[in-house]
Amino acid sequence: MLKLLYVASEAAPFVKTGGLGDVAGSLPKELKKQNIDVRVILPKYNTIPDQYSSKMKHIYDGSINVAWREKYLGIEKLKHNGITFYFIDNEYYFKRGQCYGYDDDAERFTFFCRAVLAVLPVIDFWPDVIHLNDWQTGLISVFLKLNYMNDKLYKNIRTVFTIHNLKYQGIFPAYMLEDVLGLDYKYFSNGDLEFYDAINFMKGGLIYSDELTTVSKSYAKEVQNAYFGEQMDGILRSRSDTLTGIVNGIDYEEYNPVTDEYIYAPYNINNVLERKMANRVLLQKRLGLPINRRTPIIAFISRLVEAKGIDLLMRILDELLQYENVQFILLGTGDYKYEEWFHGLQWRFPKKVSITTTFDNQLAHQIYAASSFFLMPSRYEPCGIGQMIALRYGSIPIVHSVGGLRDTVIPYNSYKNTGNGFVFKSYNAHELLFSIKRALEKYGDITLRRRIIANGMTADFSWANSAKQYVRIYQALSVENS
Numbered sequence: 001m002l003k004l005l006y007v008a009s010e011a012a013p014f015v016k017t018g019g020l021g022d023v024a025g026s027l028p029k030e031l032k033k034q035n036i037d038v039r040v041i042l043p044k045y046n047t048i049p050d051q052y053s054s055k056m057k058h059i060y061d062g063s064i065n066v067a068w069r070e071k072y073l074g075i076e077k078l079k080h081n082g083i084t085f086y087f088i089d090n091e092y093y094f095k096r097g098q099c100y101g102y103d104d105d106a107e108r109f110t111f112f113c114r115a116v117l118a119v120l121p122v123i124d125f126w127p128d129v130i131h132l133n134d135w136q137t138g139l140i141s142v143f144l145k146l147n148y149m150n151d152k153l154y155k156n157i158r159t160v161f162t163i164h165n166l167k168y169q170g171i172f173p174a175y176m177l178e179d180v181l182g183l184d185y186k187y188f189s190n191g192d193l194e195f196y197d198a199i200n201f202m203k204g205g206l207i208y209s210d211e212l213t214t215v216s217k218s219y220a221k222e223v224q225n226a227y228f229g230e231q232m233d234g235i236l237r238s239r240s241d242t243l244t245g246i247v248n249g250i251d252y253e254e255y256n257p258v259t260d261e262y263i264y265a266p267y268n269i270n271n272v273l274e275r276k277m278a279n280r281v282l283l284q285k286r287l288g289l290p291i292n293r294r295t296p297i298i299a300f301i302s303r304l305v306e307a308k309g310i311d312l313l314m315r316i317l318d319e320l321l322q323y324e325n326v327q328f329i330l331l332g333t334g335d336y337k338y339e340e341w342f343h344g345l346q347w348r349f350p351k352k353v354s355i356t357t358t359f360d361n362q363l364a365h366q367i368y369a370a371s372s373f374f375l376m377p378s379r380y381e382p383c384g385i386g387q388m389i390a391l392r393y394g395s396i397p398i399v400h401s402v403g404g405l406r407d408t409v410i411p412y413n414s415y416k417n418t419g420n421g422f423v424f425k426s427y428n429a430h431e432l433l434f435s436i437k438r439a440l441e442k443y444g445d446i447t448l449r450r451r452i453i454a455n456g457m458t459a460d461f462s463w464a465n466s467a468k469q470y471v472r473i474y475q476a477l478s479v480e481n482s
Contacts, residue, residue, distance in 0.1 A: 002474055004031065004038045005127040007116055009109070009136035010099055011040060014048045014085070017099055018303070019248070019385050020133055020164045023215075026251040027470070028083050030463035034471050039125060043112055044076055044087035046095040052078065056087060060122045066111045067182035073115050075122060086123060088115045100136075106172040107180050109201070113139035117148060126153060129474045132161045135170030138205025139181065142193070145208050146183065158477040160470075161209035163202070165382050166223050166230045167307070170201030195231075206235050211473055212243045215383035216404035220245030228380055246470060247407050248383040249463035255368075255389050262365035269457045272394045273450060279370040286366070287354040289327055296443055297327045298436070299371035299395065301364055301386055304334025304342070304357070309377030309400060314341055315429035316436075321349045324440060329354045329367055368393040373439055377424075377432050381405050387421070391456035396449075397421040398435050408461065412442070412452055420456035 010016055012025030024040065031038045044053075056076035064073045074089030088094075093108040102108065117140060120126060132140055141159045148154035172180075177188050177199050188194045193204050206212060214220045222228035224237045236243060258268050264282040267275030277293045284291045302308045321328060328349075330342055339357045346353040356363065368374070374390035376399040383404030387397040391408070399405040401423045412419035422439045424431035442448055 001035060001037045002129070002471075002478055003125065003127045004036050004474060005116075005120075005125065005130045006031075006038055006040045006133075007130060007137045007140060008040070008042050008133040009112070011042050011085070013080075014042070014052055014087075015045050015099060019215075019383065022251070022385055023164070023248055024133060026249070026254075027463055027467060029081055029251075030249070030467040031470065032082060033464075034467055036471060036474070039084045039086065039123075039127075041086040041088065041116055041119070043094045043099075044074075044089040045099060046091070047097070047099075048087075052080070058089075060119070062122075064111070064114055064118050065182070066107060066114060067178070067180055069107075071111055073118065075119055077123075086119065088112055088119070090115075106170070106176050106199075106201075109136045109170070110139060110180050110182075113137060113143060116140055117143055117154070121153070127157060128478045130157060130159050131470075131474075132159060132205060132209065134162070134164050135168060135200075135202035135205065137161075138170065138201040138203075140205075141208035141210075142183075142187075142204040146187075158211075159209040160211045160213060160473060160477070161205040163206075163212070163214040163223070163382070166202075166214075166228070166232060169195075169203065169230065169232070171195055171198050172201075174198055203232065203235065206232065206239065210242070210477055212236075212239055213470070213473070214243070214245055216247045216407045217245035218406045219382045219403040222380070222403060244469070244473065246466050247404055248385060248388075249466045250385055250388045250392065250461050252392075252462045255365075255392050257369060257393050260365055260369070262362045263369040264366065265369075267369075267394075269394075269454055272453055272457065273446070276370060276372075276394060279366065283329075283366050283370040284327070286363075287329065287356075289329075289354055290351050295325060295327055296372035296440060297329055297367075297370060298373045298375060298398075299367045299390075300328070300330045300332070300375045301367060302332045302334075302376070304332050304338040306335075307379050308334075309375075309379055309427075309432075310335075310338050312377045312427070312429045312432045313375070316433040317345060318348070320433065320436060321345075321352050324437070326440065327352050327354070329356075329371065331356045331360065331364055331367055333357050333359060368395055371395040372443060373398055373436070375436075376400070376405055377427075378402060378405065379427055384408070388461040391420055391459055392461065394453040394457050396439065396452055396456065398432075398439055399423055400427060400432075401425045402427075408459075410455070417448070417451060418455070420452060420459060 008024035060075040265278040381403040409421040
C-alpha cells in the first residue's frame with residue numbers, strides 16, 4: 001500500500017482560513033477510500049477547538065534547530081474520520097490569534113518544515129510521497145533534497161507540491177536565508193530561492209519538488225503566462241511537463257441538501273424548486289428582508305478582497321437593485337473599505353439587501369439553500385469551491401470565465417438548452433451586469449430554470465475523480481523510485 005504524508009498549514013475541521021483548509025480536510029478521506037495509507041500533519045494552533053485538542057494524545061517532546069536557534073518540538077496525535085493527524089506543537093510559534101500575518105512567519109514556517117521531516121523517525125512512518133501545499137510547506141522539498149539525501153531512510157521519498165493560490169508565495173528578506181533557513185548563500189546566488197533580492201518559499205517548492213499540481217486545469221495553463229503568473233510564469237513554463245491541473249472537489253457529506261442539518265427544509269432534485277422557496281422565506285425572515293417566495297435572491301459568499309471581483313459589484317449593484325426585482329445577500333469579511341461600502345448599500349436599499357460581515361457556517365449553508373443565483377465575478381480564481389457548492393444546492397452560478405470557474409460552470413446555451421450557469425468572458429462591469437440580467441430573464445421560465453438547476457445538481461464535484469488523478473501521480477513517482 002502506497003504511503004502518503006499530506007502536509008498543510010490548515011485543515012478543516014481543526015483550522016480553516018480558506019479553500020486550502022477545505023481541501024486538506026476532505027481530500028485525505030477520499031485518498032484513504034482509494035487504498036492510500038495517508039496521514040496528515042499540520043501546526044497545532046491554539047485556535048483549534050477544544051473538542052479536538054482535548055482528545056489529542058501527546059507522543060513526543062524534543063527539540064530541533066532553526067538555523068542557530070534550538071526550539072522545542074512536541075507532537076500530538078489524533079484520529080479523526082479514520083485519518084491519523086499529527087500536530088506540530090510549539091507555543092512560541094503557534095499560540096497566537098491567527099494562522100498567518102506575523103513578522104516572524106518566515107521563522108514559524110521554517111520551523112514547521114524542518115519539524116515535518118524531523119518527526120518521521122518518531123512516528124515511524126516513512127512515506128513514499130510527501131504532498132505539500134502552498135508556500136508554508138515549500139521548504140520541505142528544499143530541506144529534503146539538501147539535508148537528507150545521504151540518509152537511506154529519506155533518500156527515496158518523493159514530493160508533490162500543490163499551488164492553491166500563486167499570489168501568496170512567502171517572500172521574505174534575503175538575510176533570512178542563512179539566519180533563519182540555515183542555508184548557504186549559494187542557494188540565493190544560483191537563483192533557487194532568490195526572488196528580486198528577497199527569498200521566496202514557494203519558489204523553493206516549485207524548483208525542488210518532483211511533481212507540481214494546481215487546483216484546476218485552466219489555472220495550470222493560466223499561471224504559465226505573465227498576467228496570471230505572479231512572476232513565476234517562467235519557472236512554471238520550464239516545468240510544464242511536471243505540472244498538472246486537478247480541479248478540487250467538495251465534501252459531499254458536508255454539502256448535501258438532502259441531509260444538511262443547517263438548512264430549514266432539506267430537498268432533492270425532485271422537489272428543489274418548492275423547497276428552495278421554503279428555505280427562502282425562512283432566510284428572509286432571519287435576515288429581516290421582506291418575505292416574498294418568488295423574489296429571486298442573488299447571493300455572494302466570499303472574502304471581500306479585490307481579487308473576488310468586488311470592484312465590478314460596486315459598479316453595478318446600485319443600478320441592478322434600483323431597476324430589478326431582486327434581493328442581494330452577502331456573507332463575508334475582508335478589506336474594511338469593502339465592508340463599509342456594502343453596509344452603505346444596505347442602508348440605501350434596506351428592503352433589498354442583507355450584509356453580514358462575519359463568517360457564519362450555518363448561515364452560509366442556508367444562503368446556498370435559499371438563493372436563486374450565486375455570484376463569483378472573480379478577477380482570477382485558481383479553483384473556487386463556492387460555485388460547486390451552489391450547483392450542488394441548485395443555486396445557479398453567474399461567474400467570470402477564469403480558472404476553476406471555467407472548468408466547472410458550463411454556460412447556458414439557449415439553442416441546445418444545455419449548461420448549468422451563466423458566464424461572462426471579459427472582466428468588466430458591463431458584461432457582469434448583462435449576465436445577471438440575462439439570468440433574471442430566464443428565471444421566469446420555470447421549465448428552463450428546472451433544467452439548468454438539474455444540470456448543476458447532477459454534476460459530479462465529489463473528490464472521487466480528482467483523488468484518482470492524485471493517486472496516479474503518487475503511483476508514477478513510486479514506480480520511478482522502485
